[in-house]
Amino acid sequence: MASKSTRDRIVEEADALFYRVGFEATSFHAIASGVGISRGNFYHHFKSKDAILDAVIACRAEATREMLARWETEGRGAREQLLCFIHILVANRADIMGHGCPVGTLTNELAKADHPARESAADIFALFREWLAQRFEVLGAKDRADEYALHLLAWSQGVATLAAAFRDEFFIDREIAAITAWLDKAIGFSPYSH
Amino acid sequence: MASKSTRDRIVEEADALFYRVGFEATSFHAIASGVGISRGNFYHHFKSKDAILDAVIACRAEATREMLARWETEGRGAREQLLCFIHILVANRADIMGHGCPVGTLTNELAKADHPARESAADIFALFREWLAQRFEVLGAKDRADEYALHLLAWSQGVATLAAAFRDEFFIDREIAAITAWLDKAIGFSPYSH
DNA sequence: GTCTATAGCCGGATAGAC
DNA sequence: GTCTATCCGGCTATAGAC
Numbered sequence: 001m002a003s004k005s006t007r008d009r010i011v012e013e014a015d016a017l018f019y020r021v022g023f024e025a026t027s028f029h030a031i032a033s034g035v036g037i038s039r040g041n042f043y044h045h046f047k048s049k050d051a052i053l054d055a056v057i058a059c060r061a062e063a064t065r066e067m068l069a070r071w072e073t074e075g076r077g078a079r080e081q082l083l084c085f086i087h088i089l090v091a092n093r094a095d096i097m098g099h100g101c102p103v104g105t106l107t108n109e110l111a112k113a114d115h116p117a118r119e120s121a122a123d124i125f126a127l128f129r130e131w132l133a134q135r136f137e138v139l140g141a142k143d144r145a146d147e148y149a150l151h152l153l154a155w156s157q158g159v160a161t162l163a164a165a166f167r168d169e170f171f172i173d174r175e176i177a178a179i180t181a182w183l184d185k186a187i188g189f190s191p192y193s194h
Numbered sequence: 195m196a197s198k199s200t201r202d203r204i205v206e207e208a209d210a211l212f213y214r215v216g217f218e219a220t221s222f223h224a225i226a227s228g229v230g231i232s233r234g235n236f237y238h239h240f241k242s243k244d245a246i247l248d249a250v251i252a253c254r255a256e257a258t259r260e261m262l263a264r265w266e267t268e269g270r271g272a273r274e275q276l277l278c279f280i281h282i283l284v285a286n287r288a289d290i291m292g293h294g295c296p297v298g299t300l301t302n303e304l305a306k307a308d309h310p311a312r313e314s315a316a317d318i319f320a321l322f323r324e325w326l327a328q329r330f331e332v333l334g335a336k337d338r339a340d341e342y343a344l345h346l347l348a349w350s351q352g353v354a355t356l357a358a359a360f361r362d363e364f365f366i367d368r369e370i371a372a373i374t375a376w377l378d379k380a381i382g383f384s385p386y387s388h
Numbered sequence: 389g390t391c392t393a394t395a396g397c398c399g400g401a402t403a404g405a406c
Numbered sequence: 407g408t409c410t411a412t413c414c415g416g417c418t419a420t421a422g423a424c
Contacts, residue, residue, distance in 0.1 A: 221416075237419070
């Protein structure tokens with residue numbers, strides 16, 4: 001396997017920094033020293049900071065699509081696939097308590113800055129929304145599939161925000177249990193029926 | 195009534211700008227031209243930008259305490275008082291769709307910046323948490339009062355984030371209805387029992 | 389208490405050598 | 407493709423006149 005290109009390493013480093021410290025607060029100096037190149041070298045790969053942001057968002061969108069596709073093969077049914085989504089709050093708990101949800105916090109920042117990339121950042125939310133709605137449709141909630149999808153998205157966003165504010169992981173566990181209980185009720189799943 | 199002091203007008207303007215465009219992104223120039231004073235005049239009132247942030251957070255905390263106290267006199271019972279909290283999503287819907295929740299977005303930004311004021315910003319969440327828990331205690335949910343309070347806070351945060359991402363006010367209405375239904379079930383309220 | 393002027397720093401962006 | 411050197415602008419903060 002060929003080693004990563006400089007361009008890819010820039011995107012990777014920028015992605016991590018945009019998440020941990022924010023887009024505006026991340027300087028070229030910080031990205032450059034993380035990658036191990038000089039500041040001037042940047043402009044051979046990207047013509048502006050906004051161009052890096054576009055690349056990071058595209059990269060995140062692609063990673064999201066791949067993750068959703070992976071869940072479809074991993075989960076044995078639509079309910080298990082939805083549980084995969086809920087599980088990311090557990091798997092990423094340390095990062096979430098420190099820096100919130102990457103999608104939610106970036107969208108918020110770009111909204112305040114009235115940044116042209118705001119919409120493409122919000123489109124990652126839309127990827128989740130559509131994927132979740134499809135699972136609910138499979139489970140027979142055709143009329144309310146999108147409603148359920150948005151509800152699940154909102155709930156997980158709220159958990160991420162509060163977990164970051166209070167740095168409380170017990171709270172995450174409790175909400176995960178509540179979300180799972182809600183899900184099973186919404187789709188008419190009974191623990192005794194299988 | 196005496197006209198507002200320059201200091202108060204600075205805090206007021208900074209408060210609005212920190213909400214609409216964020217703390218880091220707000221320059222002294224923007225605050226100064228909003229208030230109608232020169233940049234240099236600032237340092238007579240505050241010794242640094244962080245000092246303004248502290249004043250804004252203290253101001254918001256005080257406004258929150260006053261609002262909670264007002265709800266206690268306005269609401270005829272604990273359930274109505276809880277509905278006052280839920281209602282802020284409706285009353286502030288335009289601002290929320292444009293800039294999210296003031297508490298949640300500031301806490302997020304300060305967390306990423308690892309800013310010393312992060313905790314005092316999160317304390318405003320704690321004010322809501324304690325007040326909400328007290329209402330649930332009055333309603334007889336003593337063991338789960340804090341759990342319910344956090345759940346309600348998280349839910350409203352999630353609604354604010356998604357409403358801002360999708361700019362969808364119909365979504366807000368639907369979630370408000372769901373929150374109210376959840377509340378009445380949690381506290382054992384029946385629409386036929388009064 | 390308010391102003392103007394300016395210091396000092398750091399950001400993104402550019403030019404051109406290698 | 408990578409580097410060094412530099413420009414330009416905006417930012418916080420300070421000094422000192424009025």
